[in-house]
Amino acid sequence: MGKALRAWVLLMLIAIAGVAMAQAIDPLPFRDHGEELRFQHLTSELRCLVCQDENLADSNADFARDLRHKVFELMQQGKSDAQIKQYLVDRYSDFVLYDPPVNTRTWLLWFGPLLILIAGGCVVGYTIRKRSRADTVAAPTDNGDDW
Amino acid sequence: MSRLLPFFAFLLLATLLGFGIWWNSSHDPTAVPSPLINKPAPAFALPKLDDPAQIVSKDSMLGKPYLVNVFASWCFACGQEHPVLMAESKQLGVAVIGYDYKDEAADAKAWLAQHGNPYDMVIADPSGHTAIDFGVYGAPETFLIDGKGVIRYKRIGPLTPDVIAQQLKPAIDALQKEAP
Numbered sequence: 181m182g183k184a185l186r187a188w189v190l191l192m193l194i195a196i197a198g199v200a201m202a203q204a205i206d207p208l209p210f211r212d213h214g215e216e217l218r219f220q221h222l223t224s225e226l227r228c229l230v231c232q233d234e235n236l237a238d239s240n241a242d243f244a245r246d247l248r249h250k251v252f253e254l255m256q257q258g259k260s261d262a263q264i265k266q267y268l269v270d271r272y273s274d275f276v277l278y279d280p281p282v283n284t285r286t287w288l289l290w291f292g293p294l295l296i297l298i299a300g301g302c303v304v305g306y307t308i309r310k311r312s313r314a315d316t317v318a319a320p321t322d323n324g325d326d327w
Numbered sequence: 328m329s330r331l332l333p334f335f336a337f338l339l340l341a342t343l344l345g346f347g348i349w350w351n352s353s354h355d356p357t358a359v360p361s362p363l364i365n366k367p368a369p370a371f372a373l374p375k376l377d378d379p380a381q382i383v384s385k386d387s388m389l390g391k392p393y394l395v396n397v398f399a400s401w402c403f404a405c406g407q408e409h410p411v412l413m414a415e416s417k418q419l420g421v422a423v424i425g426y427d428y429k430d431e432a433a434d435a436k437a438w439l440a441q442h443g444n445p446y447d448m449v450i451a452d453p454s455g456h457t458a459i460d461f462g463v464y465g466a467p468e469t470f471l472i473d474g475k476g477v478i479r480y481k482r483i484g485p486l487t488p489d490v491i492a493q494q495l496k497p498a499i500d501a502l503q504k505e506a507p
Contacts (some may be wrong), residue, residue, distance in 0.1 A: 184381055242429070243464055246455050273362045275428035292471035303332075310329075 208252050215255065222261055223248055226268065227276050233277060353381055361462050361481045368470070368478050369460035376427055376435055376449040383450050384423075385476055390477075392502045393422040394495075395470040396446070397458065399430040400438035402466040408485035412445040417493055421471070423502075425449035428458055428466050471495065473502050 210216040223237035228244040233254070236244050247268070254264045268276045280286045361371075369382035373385040396412065398405040416423045427435045432451060439449070452458055461470065471480035480498040482490060 182379050221352055246459065250456075250459055270362060271460065272460075272464065308419075320387045 208249075218261070219252060219255060220257075222264065223251055225278050226251070226265070227278055229272060229276065328350055336364075340484045341481065353468070355484065358416045358483050359462075359464065361478075361483075363462055363478045364481060366478060368472050368476050369457070371457045371460070373426075373450040373452050373457060374411045376425070376432060376451045379432075383448065388424075389476055390474050391410070392471065394419065394428050395420075395424045395429045395461075395472060396471075397426040397463050397467070397468040399428045399466045400434040402428075404468045404485045406442070408467050408484065409442050410422070411486055411488060411491070413443050415488070416445040419491075419495070419499060420503065427451040427453075427455060428463065435476040463501070464474075469495070469497050 181224055208216075208219070210219065220237055226236040226238050226247070228234045228239035228241055228247070230241045230243045231239055234241075234244070236247055238280050251268075254267060259267070266275065274280055274283075274286070281287065282290050337481075368385060370385045372382050375381045375383060398408075412423070423446050424428070425439075425444075425448070430451070430453060432453070435451065439446075454461075459500055461468075465483070467485050469482040469486055470478050473479050479502060480495065480497065486495065
């Protein structure tokens with residue numbers, strides 16, 4: 181009896197948790213689970229412009245909800261992910277994308293770290309070469325007393 | 328020379344840091360550059376706030392440049408901007424259209440009655456759907472649209488006397504020079 185009751189309560193709790201998660205931000209009438217997953221993936225890659233450190237999927241801002249509904253609406257019209265992103269970029273610039281595209285304005289962002297790495301590598305290489313050259317010159321006269 | 332190298336490297340980093348601080352204090356780091364500048368304004372058809380039966384559209388506004396000022400009664404910064412508009416909107420030389428963004432009509436009317444109405448006309452977008460086409464993500468925002476319906480200037484954040492004198496006025500003057 182006790183066991184059955186416990187199982188029943190557990191089942192109810194799981195059901196309630198499932199409903200709560202599905203309704204977490206705002207319920208949209210998805211056709212199927214695949215569409216919902218696609219929606220969540222897409223909105224997680226888009227920035228909320230009001231609260232700029234949050235993505236559209238997680239944000240509770242009123243504006244983020246409006247944009248989520250717009251994304252949903254565009255999905256219903258059969259637009260592809262790329263078309264939806266382009267729609268938002270046309271209005272809000274590349275800034276809405278969390279993954280910035282490579283172009284003339286972002287090449288420093290993309291390749292800056294590589295430039296710094298190369299510069300650092302050059303300094304290290306130059307120093308090692310100089311030291312090893314100094315060593316070969318110094319070696320014959322060095323008796324090892326310094327050590 | 329090689330002993331000074333770390334010093335120069337430090338100097339370079341310090342300069343970079345200083346530049347970063349200067350850049351962030353003289354620019355709004357959260358401002359999103361509008362890709363709509365020098366592009367046609369999106370088509371819109373919105374009702375007037377005081378007479379919802381009348382629809383104002385982009386086509387009906389063609390011919391003369393105008394300013395669209397996005398505001399809302401709930402928007403704090405709009406309250407700061409409002410006295411500036413009250414003082415200067417009539418001297419701008421273009422029609423100033425108020426764009427009531429995601430607002431209750433009654434709230435907006437009460438707000439304008441209380442603080443004064445600097446607008447030649449107020450249109451209402453309670454759902455905020457059209458605002459998405461304009462790339463609006465907050466209020467206040469201001470768009471300068473020319474007679475051909477092209478967005479020529481955009482301000483994110485409140486208009487101040489400085490911004491009007493240094494940015495908006497020159498943009499309007501440039502428009503009026505090319506008009507005749």
